[in-house]
Amino acid sequence: MNVGATSRIQAALARLFTDDSLRAQLARDAQAAARKMKLTPEETAYLLGLDPNQMERFAQTLKRKRKRP
Amino acid sequence: MEVTAAADAEAAVAVNDALPALGAGLAFRAPFRAGVFLHRDRIGFLEITADHYLCASRAKREELDLLAARFPLVPHALDLSLGSAEGVDEEYLERLAELIERVGCPWWSEHIAFTRAGGVRIGHLAPLPFTRQAVDVVCRNVETVKRRIATPLILENITYDVMMPDSEMTEPEFLDAITRRTGCGLLLDVTNLYTNAVNHRFDAVEWLDRLPLDRIVQLHVAGGHWSEGYLIDSHAHPVAEEVWSLLASVLQRAPVKGVVLERDERLPRIEEVLAELDRVTQAFSPAGTQT
Numbered sequence: 001m002n003v004g005a006t007s008r009i010q011a012a013l014a015r016l017f018t019d020d021s022l023r024a025q026l027a028r029d030a031q032a033a034a035r036k037m038k039l040t041p042e043e044t045a046y047l048l049g050l051d052p053n054q055m056e057r058f059a060q061t062l063k064r065k066r067k068r069p
Numbered sequence: 070m071e072v073t074a075a076a077d078a079e080a081a082v083a084v085n086d087a088l089p090a091l092g093a094g095l096a097f098r099a100p101f102r103a104g105v106f107l108h109r110d111r112i113g114f115l116e117i118t119a120d121h122y123l124c125a126s127r128a129k130r131e132e133l134d135l136l137a138a139r140f141p142l143v144p145h146a147l148d149l150s151l152g153s154a155e156g157v158d159e160e161y162l163e164r165l166a167e168l169i170e171r172v173g174c175p176w177w178s179e180h181i182a183f184t185r186a187g188g189v190r191i192g193h194l195a196p197l198p199f200t201r202q203a204v205d206v207v208c209r210n211v212e213t214v215k216r217r218i219a220t221p222l223i224l225e226n227i228t229y230d231v232m233m234p235d236s237e238m239t240e241p242e243f244l245d246a247i248t249r250r251t252g253c254g255l256l257l258d259v260t261n262l263y264t265n266a267v268n269h270r271f272d273a274v275e276w277l278d279r280l281p282l283d284r285i286v287q288l289h290v291a292g293g294h295w296s297e298g299y300l301i302d303s304h305a306h307p308v309a310e311e312v313w314s315l316l317a318s319v320l321q322r323a324p325v326k327g328v329v330l331e332r333d334e335r336l337p338r339i340e341e342v343l344a345e346l347d348r349v350t351q352a353f354s355p356a357g358t359q360t
Binding site: 003006007010018049051057 | 152155185186188189190191192203229230232233234235301303
């Protein structure tokens with residue numbers, strides 16, 4: 001994977017980690033979520049390699065940590 | 070190639086050897102302010118969250134100067150995003166550099182993680198895959214940072230809820246590759262190691278055996294809590310006995326210069342924090358190599 005693809009995947013992850021509705025869409029209709037994030041099939045496949053439960057747990061952890069003073 | 074790697078390792082160790090031993094430190098939080106001044110003799114140094122002082126009010130700048138006049142300070146940055154493939158934010162880097170120059174610290178720290186991408190600020194530390202490309206990205210960003218900030222940078226391992234796919238190496242190999250190539254020391258967060266070991270079911274002691282222990286400059290300890298069978302790195306509770314045990318093991322084997330106790334949530338009275346810090350001091354002192 002080249003740096004451009006890594007940048008796009010990191011951008012997609014940043015959105016997924018912080019956007020509940022986008023995570024739900026990825027679980028419901030991965031191809032639609034991938035189109036929304038302008039990902040290639042290879043990049044989409046990478047994201048589908050993530051454990052959805054782990055991603056959800058991380059998203060909830062982030063919410064908690066963002067509240068810190 | 071092997072000669073270069075060996076030279077890199079020697080250079081990194083030489084840098085670490087030149088750093089002062091600071092002992093047991095506390096992660097400064099504003100509610101602790103009165104307490105830390107009152108109990109200066111029990112606190113070796115303060116780690117300040119750099120981000121709290123980057124766009125600081127006059128009151129915060131005065132607080133910083135007051136702290137710097139009475140304690141060795143070590144800035145700890147959260148949002149440089151050294152793992153971002155798109156590079157580091159130049160404005161953030163510039164403000165960080167000004168802060169580090171202002172406090173005159175022996176070293177400063179940041180995480181091996183990404184916190185921004187595609188215009189989105191995640192708000193905390195997101196993990197990287199353990200790949201050669203991620204090593205390249207971090208090393209390139211660290212080089213950018215080192216061109217602006219001469220003060221030694223040490224890099225911290227994070228907790229990861231998400232296991233990134235396609236990793237090509239173990240986490241100790243990943244940390245070894247980054248610290249070797251950048252010449253940076255390591256900030257080993259012992260609680261992060263323990264948390265990852267519990268949640269992802271690996272042996273923390275075996276993990277330590279594979280780590281380049283001579284790169285460690287500083288340690289973090291904190292306490293988390295359990296939620297639905299999962300250990301949360303919340304910094305909301307006292308340090309677990311398992312973490313104290315790992316801390317003792319690391320202190321026996323690594324040339325540690327400082328250990329910082331962190332607390333971010335459910336802040337207790339300063340006396341409770343200082344009692345834990347006293348335990349850090351006790352754990353720290355017998356090793357002999359740190360003083």
